[in-house]
Amino acid sequence: MAKWLKPGNFQFMHKVLLLPGDGIGPEVVAQAKKVLVHLKNEYGFELELEEALVGGSAYDQSKNPLPDETLRLAQSSDAIVLGAVGGPQYEAVERELRPEKGLLRLRAELDLFANLRPAILYKALASASSLKSELVAGLDIMIVRELTGGIYFGEPRGIRTLDHGIRQGFNTLVYDENEIARIAHIAFRTAQKRNNKLCSVDKANVLEVSELWREVVSTVHKEYSDVSLTHMYVDNAVMQLIKDPNQFDVMLTSNMFGDILSDVAAMLTGSIGMLPSASLNSEDHGMYEPIHGSAPDIAGKNLANPLATILSVAMMLRYSLNETHLADLVERAVQYVIDAGMRTADIVSTNQNSIGTKEMGDAVLIALSKRD
Ligand code: NAD
Numbered sequence: 001m002a003k004w005l006k007p008g009n010f011q012f013m014h015k016v017l018l019l020p021g022d023g024i025g026p027e028v029v030a031q032a033k034k035v036l037v038h039l040k041n042e043y044g045f046e047l048e049l050e051e052a053l054v055g056g057s058a059y060d061q062s063k064n065p066l067p068d069e070t071l072r073l074a075q076s077s078d079a080i081v082l083g084a085v086g087g088p089q090y091e092a093v094e095r096e097l098r099p100e101k102g103l104l105r106l107r108a109e110l111d112l113f114a115n116l117r118p119a120i121l122y123k124a125l126a127s128a129s130s131l132k133s134e135l136v137a138g139l140d141i142m143i144v145r146e147l148t149g150g151i152y153f154g155e156p157r158g159i160r161t162l163d164h165g166i167r168q169g170f171n172t173l174v175y176d177e178n179e180i181a182r183i184a185h186i187a188f189r190t191a192q193k194r195n196n197k198l199c200s201v202d203k204a205n206v207l208e209v210s211e212l213w214r215e216v217v218s219t220v221h222k223e224y225s226d227v228s229l230t231h232m233y234v235d236n237a238v239m240q241l242i243k244d245p246n247q248f249d250v251m252l253t254s255n256m257f258g259d260i261l262s263d264v265a266a267m268l269t270g271s272i273g274m275l276p277s278a279s280l281n282s283e284d285h286g287m288y289e290p291i292h293g294s295a296p297d298i299a300g301k302n303l304a305n306p307l308a309t310i311l312s313v314a315m316m317l318r319y320s321l322n323e324t325h326l327a328d329l330v331e332r333a334v335q336y337v338i339d340a341g342m343r344t345a346d347i348v349s350t351n352q353n354s355i356g357t358k359e360m361g362d363a364v365l366i367a368l369s370k371r372d
Contacts, residue, residue, distance in 0.1 A: 013046045014321050017077040019070070022056040022099060023294025024304035024357075025083020031306035031361030032081055032313045038365050039326055050077065054106065055085025055099035055294075065102025071109055074287075079320040081313060082289040087296045108148050112279035112287055113179070114186040115145040115258065116319070119265035119275065122338050128270025128347055135245065141265055142194065142250045144187040145258025147279055149179045150209075152255050173209050175254065180216040182282065187252035188224040196227045197249040201237045201257055213254065238264055266291055273305025273346045276312035278319050286320040288312035302356035305344040307334055310364055333367035340367075 018033060020026035039045040052070040059065045065085070074080055085099035095101070106112075121129060121139040129136045154172030161167050184200075191198040200217045202210035214231055221229045232240070234257045240247060241264050253261055266272050272292040280286045290308030298304055311334055318327035341352065342363045348354040355363070 013048055014079070014323075015048045015050070015077045016316070017073050017080045018049060018051045019054045019074075019080055019082040020051070020057075021054055021083040021085040021294065022087050023084055023296050023299040024292075025055075025085065025294055027083075027299070027302065027304050027357045028290060028306040028309040029081060029083040031357060031364070032309045034361050034365055035310055035313055035330060035368070036081075038368055039330075042369075043326060045323065045326060054082070055102050056087055056090045058102060059090065059093065059097060059099060063097065065097060065099050066105045066109075071106065074106060074110060078285065079316045080287040081309070081316060082287055083309065084290065084292060084294040086294045087299075104152075107279060107287070108153070110285060110287065111148065111281040112285075113146060113148040113282075114183055114280045115143075115147040115262075116186075116190065116278040116280065116315070117143045117145065117258075117262040117265070117275070117291060118277075118315075119143065119262070119269050121269045122274070122335065124338050124341075125270055125274070125347055127349055129268055130270070131242070131245075131268060136268055139245055139268060141245065141248050142190055143258060143262045143265055144183065144190055144250060144252045145262060146175075146179065146183040146254050147258075148255075149175055150255035173207065173256075175209050175213060177212065177216045180213050181220050184217045184220040184252065185223075186280070187250060188220060188227050191227045191250040192224065195249045198227050199230045199232055199237070199248055199251050201232050201234050201251055201253040201261065203234050203257070204231070205233060209254075217252065234261070237261060241265060241268065262291065271305065271347045273308055273344060274311070275308050276315050278312070278315045280319060284320050286316060288316040288320075302358060303345050304357045305346050306357050306361050307337075307344075307364075310334060310361070329368060330364075333364050336367040336370070337363045 020029040040047040050073050052073050054070050055065050058067050085103050090099050119141045121136050126133040151171050151173040154174040157171045159169045202213045204210040204214045266275050275291045277291050278286050278288050314327045314330040317323040343352050343354050344360050345354045
């Protein structure tokens with residue numbers, strides 16, 4: 001991890017790269033930036049901010065969704081805050097140049113193999129869940145998803161035409177034992193920081209890759225005897241998440257299963273506009289982003305909920321920058337605005353007024369100032 005000493009004293013200068021991206025990305029990242037600048041101005045948080053293009057906006061400018069300059073800045077930063085990439089205008093673009101490819105390449109180049117996705121339900125938002133309040137009250141799950149391997153990256157892949165003229169799509173699900181072991185270590189360590197409870201999710205009754213996954217996770221478990229480990233098939237895990245989500249604490253899973261499970265867990269909380277995520281490498285260099293996409297349907301309308309991105313900043317302060325106190329402050333400020341009844345349109349209930357993206361960002365700043 002790059003660390004920069006400020007001339008004249010021994011405080012660390014944190015280099016943070018902002019990648020607003022496409023759609024609502026620039027709107028929500030602007031609110032996260034306001035929070036970071038507030039921490040810099042009011043708390044002496046040593047911060048050097050850079051900004052660069054990624055995804056569709058980068059493609060528009062340079063026909064490359066991950067320009068070299070963006071990659072260089074990403075590699076020399078301590079942490080990255082990303083908005084979102086993509087949009088319908090890029091669907092006709094050649095697959096390799098699509099916005100999502102820029103993001104996948106960035107994750108691969110930085111070796112961000114561990115994706116941490118918390119699903120937390122704030123008490124005041126319990127009615128936003130599609131499940132009964134008593135089932136989801138106090139929900140606090142952490143999904144640890146492998147992010148740079150598995151079927152999304154496996155080779156060979158493609159669409160081919162068979163001898164009899166029928167087209168066939170094919171992908172490869174592949175994990176080696178080192179890939180499984182390193183994500184398992186992250187999951188066990190995450191469990192140790194929480195309630196020492198880990199559930200590994202696989203499909204070992206059908207897939208050989210899952211058989212190896214289960215074996216390696218069980219071997220790594222021997223180094224973490226204080227953590228209780230269970231294994232669950234993915235289809236059951238989805239059912240259990242909906243039936244009794246509070247039985248879970250940390251869930252460990254592969255790339256594709258994690259993609260689906262974390263969206264299910266997200267929906268238990270009622271709004272994808274509230275959920276942050278972290279993607280880490282083995283040196284805790286991380287990229288932090290809301291779990292939602294670029295939401296083209298509401299882009300440019302000051303309607304997007306910026307709290308997922310602001311909570312991503314809190315995760316960055318905690319996991320990459322070791323600024324636990326500032327992370328707590330930001331999380332408490334978000335809790336404060338929710339408890340005070342501030343709602344963007346996505347989390348508003350009947351008889352409540354909603355506020356816009358900028359106004360929600362301002363409310364968090366006011367809450368931060370109140371608690372200074
Ligand atoms: P999406 O998350 O962008 O939107 C799904 C729904 O949730 C929409 O109705 C949207 O308005 C709403 N929503 C999302 N974020 C919100 C927020 N912060 N506040 C309020 N409402 C919000 O998913 P999608 O529509 O399937 O995808 C749109 C584009 O985003 C696609 O191009 C997709 O490829 C891309 N995408 C990018 C990422 C990423 O950058 N990591 C992730 C998912 C999707």
